[in-house]
Amino acid sequence: MTTILIVEDEARLAQILEDYLRREGFQTERAATGTRALQLWRAARPALMLLDLMLPELDGLEVARRVRAESDLPIIMLTARDEEVDRLVGLGIGADDYVVKPYSPREVVARVKAVLRRAGGQISPPSVLHAGPLRVDAASYQVQLDGQALDLTAAEVRLLALLAREPGAVRTRAELLAALGGLERGTDERTVDAHVKNLRRKFGAGEGLLDTVRGVGYRLKVT
Known part of the structure; x- marks a missing residue:
């Protein structure tokens, strides 16, 4: 089963995303801080990371930099900040897509599927x-x-x-x-x-x- 790592410090938003993704057949893991996100990325080996920009401990950009230094894991960044500079910085470090809050959970799920297709149908490691x-x-x-x-x-x-x-x-x-x-x-x-x-x-x-x-x-x- 394909695992999606949700990195979001707002518990309500994280729960909504988790519910929608699971309805579509995905397995999910959740992290509320940048440090926890890196731990779960190494432990759960997800197929894709949904990564909030504003996080405690380590922000989303730093998490993305560290992940991208070791992996080509697909990353979709989630943020409340719509400034073009954030978009460019986020994509410049290797983010595969960028979604601005408030967003539709259905749209996020659709983008997850699209990014995974572009990544060649990447799935979780062999079970x-x-x-x-x-x-x-x-x-x-x-x-x-x-x-x-x-x-x-x-x-x-x-x-x-x-x-x-x-x-x-x-x-x-x-x-x-x-x-x-x-x-x-x-x-x-x-x-x-x-x-x-x-x-x-x-x-x-x-x-x-x-x-x-x-x-x-x-x-x-x-x-």
Whole structure:
């Protein structure tokens, strides 16, 4: 399923966009600050970002610059400012489209579809991931270890999916917490430690696959 990252600090507007996008079959993630947007971009690997210009912590232009420095992710900028200079600056850093508030949610959805078509029908990364003896199906929330199905929670599957995208790469607790998206709002990074502890218990003899990097986070240790 194609994931759209909504970066909007006005909760009502973000909810409306989320509702309209989900009705059209998209999966969504939401961020209310620039910092959170960057975390979710790395964790959720969306197909497109709807990016508000005025954000707490990091503004939309800075978020777009950082994303564009590493990725060609399609970006549609959302703003209440209609000055031509903002439009030019926004598009100059690689934004694919620009929508001025107040806007129709239907128009935004139409532009999302149009930008994705221009991007070649870009979709989310493959939902089935393989990492050593692990098989993680992020779409159906099914995980197998050495061919045996594991009984995992949705949160545990999301954490594993992030780790399995790049086996051996260290993921910070903040990135792993961001991967939980809306499953566990209001929690802190200790929540990640608790999930990892449960995963190790469920892995049994394979608990050594989850490697702790002290002071940073976790990685999948596969050969």
